[in-house]
Structure formats: structure tokens, C-alpha cells
Amino acid sequence: xxxxxxxxxxxxxxxxxxxxxxxxxxxxxxxxxxxxxxxxxxxxxxxxxxxxxxxxxxxxxxxxxxxxxxxxxxxxxxxxxxxxxxxxxxxxxxxxxxxxxxxxxxxxxxxxxxxxxxxxxxxxxxxxxxxxxxxxxxxxxxxxxxxxxxxxxxxxxxxxxxxxxxxxxxxxxxxxxxxxxxxxxxxxxxxxxxxxxxxxxx
Numbered sequence: 001x002x003x004x005x006x007x008x009x010x011x012x013x014x015x016x017x018x019x020x021x022x023x024x025x026x027x028x029x030x031x032x033x034x035x036x037x038x039x040x041x042x043x044x045x046x047x048x049x050x051x052x053x054x055x056x057x058x059x060x061x062x063x064x065x066x067x068x069x070x071x072x073x074x075x076x077x078x079x080x081x082x083x084x085x086x087x088x089x090x091x092x093x094x095x096x097x098x099x100x101x102x103x104x105x106x107x108x109x110x111x112x113x114x115x116x117x118x119x120x121x122x123x124x125x126x127x128x129x130x131x132x133x134x135x136x137x138x139x140x141x142x143x144x145x146x147x148x149x150x151x152x153x154x155x156x157x158x159x160x161x162x163x164x165x166x167x168x169x170x171x172x173x174x175x176x177x178x179x180x181x182x183x184x185x186x187x188x189x190x191x192x193x194x195x196x197x198x199x200x201x202x
Contacts, residue, residue, distance in 0.1 A: 001099075003107050004061040008069065012059055016069045016094075017043055018195055023094040026201050036201060038188035039092040042180065046071055051177040053088070055119060056112050060095070060104050068095040068104040070112055073179075075125060077146065079172035088116055088124045089176060109136055117162040124162065125174050130155040145171030 008016060017040040024030075024037035046052050051073035060068035070093045076084040090112070095104045113136075116124065125141060126133065138158040144167045147153055151173065161167050 001062055001102055001104075003068075003104055005058055005107060005111050006061065007054075008057045008059050008071075012066060013044075013047070014194075015066050016059060019066060019069060019096050020092055020094040021192070021195055022096055023100075024092065025198065026097075030201070034185055034188075036185070036188055036192055038183040038185070039094065040195075041188050041191040042183060043069070043071055043092060043094075044191065045179050045183075046073055046177075049073060049177050049179045051075070051179070056088075056090070056116060058108055058112055060108050062099065062104075067099040068108055069093075070108040072112065072116070072124075073177055075174060075176045077125075077170055077172050077174055079170060085170050085172075086122065087174070088121050089126055090124065091126060091128070106136060113137075113160065113162065121162055122166045124160040126158050126160075127156050128158060130158070133158050133160075136160075141174065147173050149173050149175045 020043050021037065021040040024039045027037060030037060053072040053074065056070070056072035058070050059066045070090055072088050072090045074086055075089045076086050078084050093105055093108065113124065125146070126138065128138070138160045140155060141157045141159040142153040144159050146157070146159060148157060159167065
């Protein structure tokens with residue numbers, strides 16, 4: 001399969017939001033109180049957030065069709081002295097169901113991680129699938145002395161230094177843009193009306 005990677009354009013926005021919806025519609029990891037996914041709404045809101053990094057907003061195409069997408073934003077590590085150290089996070093990373101497990105996500109990830117390093121960023125911190133992301137170099141954030149904003153550590157919380165020693169001497173709590181946390185089901189359901197009707201996720 002020949003995968004082409006390129007920057008997302010405004011004319012791609014609806015298609016990208018729709019593929020994100022498709023990618024997460026049947027996600028079994030969704031909280032039990034969520035009727036539908038909210039990742040497509042998150043993508044929509046991230047583009048207007050001050051933390052958004054347009055240089056790292058990429059789509060994957062196969063035969064001219066957009067089949068995958070990755071979007072990045074800034075966050076920060078707050079150390080014990082109260083100093084903040086800027087880092088990146090990404091997500092959602094979305095691939096249409098029929099193109100999953102064929103290297104599309106890894107291609108997007110590897111390309112944008114290399115680009116993030118070229119742009120001078122320090123590290124990428126994520127909440128992701130612990131059986132997947134270590135295959136591309138992510139490690140448990142606890143190994144770097146990092147916790148979530150509320151002081152927790154768990155396997156899906158992972159870090160990827162973009163160069164040797166990038167996180168040396170830096171430990172503390174990781175903080176995301178509030179755009180990730182202010183997603184309600186009411187908002188997701190209202191936003192979802194912009195897209196073709198679908199049966200409720202199983």
C-alpha cells in the first residue's frame with residue numbers, strides 16, 4: 001500500500017473529522033457514560049486552541065483518499081520548583097478502520113516525531129495504548145519521574161524524548177491544554193449532527 005503524507009489543509013477539515021469519528025466509533029475503551037466518541041469534536045476544537053501546532057498536523061492518503069490523521073499540541077511539565085517545561089502531545093491519531101494494521105498510523109507517527117525533533121521540541125507525552133506505542137520508542141512516563149496533573153502514574157501514560165537527555169533533570173507533573181478535558185457528551189452529540197447518521201456504538 002502506497003501511503004502519502006502531507007500537511008492538513010482547511011479543505012480537509014470535514015473529511016478528517018469524519019474519519020476520526022469512524023476510527024473511534026466502536027472504541028471499546030470509551031468511558032461507560034459516553035454514548036458516542038468525542039474525538040472528532042476534539043480535533044475540531046484543537047485547531048482553534050493556542051496550543052495547536054499546525055506544522056505537525058498531517059494526513060495520510062492512499063490513492064488520493066484521506067485515510068489517517070495526526071494532530072499535535074503543546075503541554076508542559078511543572079517541576080517541584082514551579083517551573084514549566086514545554087513538551088508536545090498528540091491525539092487523536094486516527095486511521096479509518098479498513099486501513100488499520102497496515103502501517104498508516106506508524107507512518108504518520110514516525111514522520112511527525114522526526115519533524116518535531118527538527119523543529120526543536122523536547123519530548124512528546126501521551127496517554128495511549130501501552131501495547132502499541134512502545135514499539136515506536138515510547139516508554140512509561142514514570143521512568144522519567146513524571147506524573148499526571150493529579151499525581152497518578154499508569155501504563156498508558158508514556159513519554160518519548162526527542163533527543164538524548166531531553167528529559168534529564170526534568171521531573172514533575174504533566175499538564176494538557178484544557179481543551180482535552182472540557183468535552184461533554186452533550187457537545188459531542190450536538191457536533192455529531194453535522195455528519196451522516198450512524199447506529200449507536202455497540
